[in-house]
Amino acid sequence: MSGRISSWGARHLQALVSSAGHLVRSPLATILTLIVMALALALPLGLLTLVQNTRTATGDFSGAIGMSAFLKQDVTEAKARQLTSAVRGRSDVSAAQLITADQALAEFRKDSGFGVALDALQDNPLPHVIAVTPASAATPAGVESLQRYLSAWPEVENVQLDSDWVTRFNAILGVLRRVLVVAATLLGIGVVAIVGNTIRLEILNRRAEIEVTKLVGGTNAFVRRPFLYTGMWYGLMAGLTAWLIVAGALRALAGPAASLASAYGSRFVLAIPSLGELGLLLLVGISLGWFGSWIATAVHLHRIEP
Amino acid sequence: MINFEQVAKRYPNGREALSGVNLRVAPGEMVFLTGRSGAGKSTVLKLIALLERPTRGQVTVNGENTGQLPARRIPAFRRRVGVVFQDHRLLTDRPVFDNVALPLIVADSSLKEIDRRVRAALDQVGLLGKERLLPLELSVGEQQRVGIARAIVGRPPVLIADEPTGNLDPQLATEMLNLFRRLNEVGVTIVVATHDLHLVRESGLREVQLDGGQISNEPGAAAPLPHIEARR
Known part of the structure; x- marks a missing residue:
């Protein structure tokens, strides 16, 4: 029994090695097929890496989601200080800072260049503002309810969320992720078709061998085995090549990305796909290769009879 | 070992290659199939090796009725029939x-x-x-x-050969025949299709002659009824 099992294993090993041998013996055809497959795999992988990196990069800013509570014009500075400490005392708030009307005016005068025009005003048109930073654990819903709570205060004119752009940006990322899924699906089908067609040609090339094998009692499973391994080899090598392509592209992007990040005061570093992702990519490549050759053999092998 | 009962074979192109063939080959027997090209020799061999199935009648080889053998059991069946081709493949x-x-x-x-x-x-x-x-x-x-x-x-208990001496000179052909006879002596049932009448006569073995898809030299072999076993 163990002899049978080991010979079964030896047979698989033999199919594995001989299918690799077939690929090596026609290097040009193999390489051309590989390049097409690798590009088809590299595109979604590159997109995935882009989305993930963007998320990491913007993760730095999510802490900056805050809100500004604009107080009514008639609220005194003393009352504003009192309100600020009341806000600061809440558990869903990590920081609250009062920007008085005078401070705001001074800052505006300095930064805007409207100094002379402002001098013409008799009163300070700006209100006091409380800059509120929600607790870091706050959910978007929590932030929203805090906003509603502060709006309800009689001294508060209006509460503005600073995070609108983050929301929009996250929505864009959401679209990108969906694009990624669609592209990955379509390109995956492409990979299956490429492997299927390559295996089909291989089957036609080895027609005589298949006929003789069936003639001496080879089962369909036996005849099929080397082709399935060929498909898996293609998938494995295409996955590796795709990873190299993406890693190379990221290397080329690393410099510009670093200067972009530092321009935003971020210490973000472009990450290449992790080993786990490489493993997943190879698994996907092998599965697609196997599936493509499975279809080709299912369609074409039974047509070849001695 | 090999039994043809009222076997007819019509190919998809409409050509009737065999009609009403009765043939019995005993275990351990060695038989020559002779006849002109197109007489049906190759078809008989193909039916034995289950490269074709009969259109009518029954072909039994190694106790298996080839007309009813499910596809998944064909590989196991073929392992028990050795095939030698003229172009050796x-x-x-x-x-x-x-x-x-x-x-x-x-x-x-x-x-x-x-x-x-x-x-x-x-x-x-x-x-x-x-x-x-x-x-x-x-x-x-x-x-x-x-x-x-x-x-x-x-x-395999059964060995069939299609024109195994076709490309060989007389001396090699005789050697080939001796090789088959040695295999036959250890119990292999052998059917050889050949043009080489000289070789057949020299061997003194049973000869089944096909003509126009029917057996022409064994009385009763081609008769529809009653069934008479082919004579040695």
Whole structure:
């Protein structure tokens, strides 16, 4: 029994090695097929890496989601200080800072260049503002309810969320992720078709061998085995090549990305796909290769009879 | 061992290759099939090897009714019928050893077993020591013998050969015949289709003559009813 099992294993090993041998013996055809497959795999992988990196990069800013509570014009500075400490005392708030009307005016005068025009005003048109930073654990819903709570205060004119752009940006990322899924699906089908067609040609090339094998009692499973391994080899090598392509592209992007990040005061570093992702990519490549050759053999092998 | 009962074979193109053939080959018997080209010799062999199924009638080989054998059992059936072709159908990109080993490889034999039996088969056909050569490095007669080694390596109880001496000179043809007779002596049932009447007469073995898809030399063999067993 163990002899049978080991010979079964030896047979698989033999199919594995001989299918690799077939690929090596026609290097040009193999390489051309590989390049097409690798590009088809590299595109979604590159997109995935882009989305993930963007998320990491913007993760730095999510802490900056805050809100500004604009107080009514008639609220005194003393009352504003009192309100600020009341806000600061809440558990869903990590920081609250009062920007008085005078401070705001001074800052505006300095930064805007409207100094002379402002001098013409008799009163300070700006209100006091409380800059509120929600607790870091706050959910978007929590932030929203805090906003509603502060709006309800009689001294508060209006509460503005600073995070609108983050929301929009996250929505864009959401679209990108969906694009990624669609592209990955379509390109995956492409990979299956490429492997299927390559295996089909291989089957036609080895027609005589298949006929003789069936003639001496080879089962369909036996005849099929080397082709399935060929498909898996293609998938494995295409996955590796795709990873190299993406890693190379990221290397080329690393410099510009670093200067972009530092321009935003971020210490973000472009990450290449992790080993786990490489493993997943190879698994996907092998599965697609196997599936493509499975279809080709299912369609074409039974047509070849001695 | 091999039994044809009222067998007819019509190919998809409409040609009726066999009609009403009754043929019985006993276990351990060796039979020659003769007749002109197109008389149906190849069709008889194809029906025995289950490369074709009968249109009407019954073909029984090794106790299996080939007309009703499900597809998944065909590989196991073919392992019990060795086939030798005139054009020997060797894989020219594989060495002799791999060609002969193929029936054992598909049957999942162990490597040790394969090594032993391939050598034994090559020894039987006198080609021991040529395992590593490619088929095209051998003479025509040697290639034919590699084909025979491949057919017998799995020790099938039935061996069929289509014009095995067709490309050989008389001396090689006689050697080939002797090789078949030696295999027959150890119990293999053999059916050989041939044009070589001289060889058949010389052998003194049973000859089944086909003419126009019917057996012409064995009384009763082609008669529809009553069934009479083919005479030695």
